[in-house]
Amino acid sequence: MRVKTNSGKHESGQIPEPTLRRLPGYLSFLKALKANNLEYVSSGQIAQNFKMDSTLVTKDLAYTGIKGRTKIGYEVDKLIQTIVSFLDFDQQEKAFLFGVGNLGKALIKYQGLQSYGLHIIAGFDTDPAVINTTLNNVKIHSIDEFRDLSRKQNVRLGIITTPDAKAQETADLMVAWGIKAIWNFTPQSIKVPDNIIVENTSVYSDLAVILNRLNQ
Amino acid sequence: MRVKTNSGKHESGQIPEPTLRRLPGYLSFLKALKANNLEYVSSGQIAQNFKMDSTLVTKDLAYTGIKGRTKIGYEVDKLIQTIVSFLDFDQQEKAFLFGVGNLGKALIKYQGLQSYGLHIIAGFDTDPAVINTTLNNVKIHSIDEFRDLSRKQNVRLGIITTPDAKAQETADLMVAWGIKAIWNFTPQSIKVPDNIIVENTSVYSDLAVILNRLNQ
DNA sequence: CAGTGTGAAGTTGTTCACAGCA
């Protein structure tokens, strides 16, 4: 029998990815409730908002270690804090971004990410037109400077928003200079050592789902 | 026993979402193979590239209706065409985009989407600074013009890249004027009638997964 | 053999049913 310690975060058992993906949604909903001065929320209310089963919400929330009160539900404020801390959205993870094109610029300018724990501290590009410019207080460097900067700053996360063809060499460079996790916005699959974490975000996957549902 | 007709696309059984999400990745890999003049590919090769089980690749490809040849594999060229057509990436679905901020601009400028079947034909915003400008040949309109434009053009897909607080009212407007599917880039969950398709793309979900894997 | 193709087994994730509680 598997014992769940549930002491909060970073427990031994791996959190299911679907749960991790749903929690930010709950967070957004909870913030809206808070803005309306609601003090308590039930799993049923959350479930209704997302058109899902309330048990699933309960189980998702259980992973964060929070306890609800029967008949009353969960304290909105505490639940927000618990999820934020559980997801490490309060940690300010530093990141380097490679490829300051349309998407890269949008990510750097996107204020939202900062309040969700992601702090892009530098951008890198090969285009002289963007090198040495500053976007949202983030300086864009030539790729050559990556080596020095990564020595000075202990950055674990790298973001790839380069053209597709540059994805692999960018990933290689990141791995060579100590990046531990890569967030790849390119449709290219990149090859990295097993100990490196890769998360692929491809808008094409979402598009595929939409078009299929539209046309079926 | 369930009979699979497999006549290609739009068959009765719903395609599993995980399969739909993986196919664009295969496509990108296949295009790279083609660029290297490779004629045939096996499910094992694809599987290896994505570090997955080859049977899963085989089953994914089977949904598209393509047949592989034993000992040889699949014809790269034909496989590309088959996937593209299966995913309706050759259909040029027209879309309206609401909210021409950083992300909205990036999507409009992002050439990739166009070659994957998405054709954003107009943008809408409330900011006079962007109204009547043109980005990548896409004209940005005032929201008031949506009604007229949606009458002239039969657009089924709407994209929300507005500030979070505007997501729901934008969705309501879209539904009122005949949009059938909504692609929501906001973390807000939107409420729409049951017959409307909603696809949520939230960068926060991916972030949650990365941070969790990094910190565990 | 080196590949596809497929039913069966296994695993993971979701929903159901119900116990417990205030």
Add this chain to the structure above:
DNA sequence: TGCTGTGAACAACTTCACACTG
């Protein structure tokens, strides 16, 4: 009664085992 919490049933997805083919 309205809620949490949880074990059991169920459904979806993935992997395994193996028959088949050129």
